[in-house]
Amino acid sequence: MFVLIAGGGRTGARLASLLLNEKYKVRLIENRRNLLSLLHQELPTEVIYEGNPIDPSVLEAVGIREAHAMASVTSDDSMNLAISFLAKRMFDVPRTIARVNNPNNAWLFDEKFHVDVSLNQADVLAHLIQEEMSLGDMMTLFKIRRGRYSVVEEKVPAGAKAIGVQLKEMDLAEHCVIAAIIRDGVMTLPRGDSTLQENDEIIAVASPEGAHKLSELLAHPVYPERHGGRKIS
Amino acid sequence: MNLIVVGCGRVGAELSHRLFKGGHQVTVVDSNRESFNRLHPDFRGRTLEGEGLAENVLDRAGIKEAHGLAAVTNSDTLNAVVAHTARTYYHVPVVVARNYDPALRVVIEAFGLQTVSSTFWGAQRVEELLINPSQRVVFSAGNGEVEVYETSVPESWGGRTLAELMEPLKQCYAVAVTRAGRSSLPDVGMVLQAGDMINISSTYDGISALTSRLAGKAEA
Numbered sequence: 427m428f429v430l431i432a433g434g435g436r437t438g439a440r441l442a443s444l445l446l447n448e449k450y451k452v453r454l455i456e457n458r459r460n461l462l463s464l465l466h467q468e469l470p471t472e473v474i475y476e477g478n479p480i481d482p483s484v485l486e487a488v489g490i491r492e493a494h495a496m497a498s499v500t501s502d503d504s505m506n507l508a509i510s511f512l513a514k515r516m517f518d519v520p521r522t523i524a525r526v527n528n529p530n531n532a533w534l535f536d537e538k539f540h541v542d543v544s545l546n547q548a549d550v551l552a553h554l555i556q557e558e559m560s561l562g563d564m565m566t567l568f569k570i571r572r573g574r575y576s577v578v579e580e581k582v583p584a585g586a587k588a589i590g591v592q593l594k595e596m597d598l599a600e601h602c603v604i605a606a607i608i609r610d611g612v613m614t615l616p617r618g619d620s621t622l623q624e625n626d627e628i629i630a631v632a633s634p635e636g637a638h639k640l641s642e643l644l645a646h647p648v649y650p651e652r653h654g655g656r657k658i659s
Numbered sequence: 660m661n662l663i664v665v666g667c668g669r670v671g672a673e674l675s676h677r678l679f680k681g682g683h684q685v686t687v688v689d690s691n692r693e694s695f696n697r698l699h700p701d702f703r704g705r706t707l708e709g710e711g712l713a714e715n716v717l718d719r720a721g722i723k724e725a726h727g728l729a730a731v732t733n734s735d736t737l738n739a740v741v742a743h744t745a746r747t748y749y750h751v752p753v754v755v756a757r758n759y760d761p762a763l764r765v766v767i768e769a770f771g772l773q774t775v776s777s778t779f780w781g782a783q784r785v786e787e788l789l790i791n792p793s794q795r796v797v798f799s800a801g802n803g804e805v806e807v808y809e810t811s812v813p814e815s816w817g818g819r820t821l822a823e824l825m826e827p828l829k830q831c832y833a834v835a836v837t838r839a840g841r842s843s844l845p846d847v848g849m850v851l852q853a854g855d856m857i858n859i860s861s862t863y864d865g866i867s868a869l870t871s872r873l874a875g876k877a878e879a
Contacts, residue, residue, distance in 0.1 A: 504737040530713040
């Protein structure tokens with residue numbers, strides 16, 4: 427697979443490294459001098475193409491007609507939109523992915539500008555942070571389907587509602603599947619009649635609703651009130 | 660008419676003032692409040708601080724009722740994206756995008772937008788005045804790819820036909836000849852007199868060739 431990346435900031439450089447590790451063919455287009463010297467320290471020379479990523483002659487020179495995907499990850503939203511539009515309209519690139527810098531501009535990142543997938547960085551990050559706060563001890567291992575579903579890990583605390591209940595009785599079915607139970611370091615694949623014990627660790631695949639339900643079942647019975655910190659006089 | 664101007668740089672400020680003086684309802688949008696200082700003191704249209712790509716900013720600018728929108732920031736991609744959104748999503752009847760960097764004019768054209776290349780056009784006009792001061796441009800088509808020039812016939816070409824002058828030239832047509840205040844559609848066989856004013860529809864290359872031909876010694 428051949429991927430073009432427009433924009434060599436942190437996101438673009440990181441993406442290029444990830445894809446190169448997966449043995450993709452990658453070309454990254456950047457024209458800002460100060461970034462180019464940094465990029466040359468991080469990436470192989472043949473990956474970096476110096477030019478303005480919105481210039482159609484640059485896109486053509488870097489091989490956009492053979493590319494399978496165009497990732498527009500510059501820090502300029504109008505640039506990312508225009509590149510996606512040109513990639514599809516002029517060069518028939520099968521898949522376009524664009525980064526949203528300002529959440530107020532997110533409404534434009536769809537078929538209006540031939541964007542197949544948009545990633546709203548502030549939104550994704552804000553939701554991740556919100557989840558980390560509300561789910562207490564639950565840890566998100568990774569996200570699937572652009573953050574809709576997550577694979578989570580959680581330890582069963584003393585006094586949790588779920589202790590001793592068979593999984594099939596837990597009423598999680600639609601939103602959450604418990605995929606593994608780790609007890610004393612040994613992992614087992616659970617069945618409907620399996621039960622949880624204190625200090626088990628579980629791994630589950632869950633939607634946001636499912637993760638919320640699961641966290642209720644595994645919660646400490648009472649959230650202790652805090653009176654921490656000294657007054658600053 | 661209700662008109663929206665996105666970008667209040669030199670071009671945006673001048674355009675907004677002209678439209679306002681023309682009796683239109685003008686809303687000028689810029690992300691930087693300071694930019695509105697460029698507006699003429701007599702300007703009484705609306706100013707709106709905000710990003711031209713934000714849905715709520717376009718709504719507040721009245722894009723749903725707008726008869727026309729001009730995107731005249733100094734970012735070609737921003738102009739293209741705002742203009743494309745206005746035209747395809749809000750169906751604004753008339754939309755114009757300014758082209759700032761001549762190298763990026765193809766981008767605006769790829770969106771199929773009406774564009775004015777102010778940088779390219781300005782540079783070409785200055786070049787014309789520097790290099791061919793005797794040619795006066797009387798009409799400019801498109802972005803100046805074709806212009807109609809006015810030039811006078813020198814002594815050396817008096818008594819010769821229009822065909823003799825024009826035939827070897829490409830990209831260059833005589834569209835009118837004015838003699839003693841009366842103009843006519845010229846026939847190729849017309850005999851020129853010194854002092855005739857000829858209007859020439861021509862590219863820049865065409866008028867350059869004509870200029871050197873007129874200035875050259877009359878060929879035998």
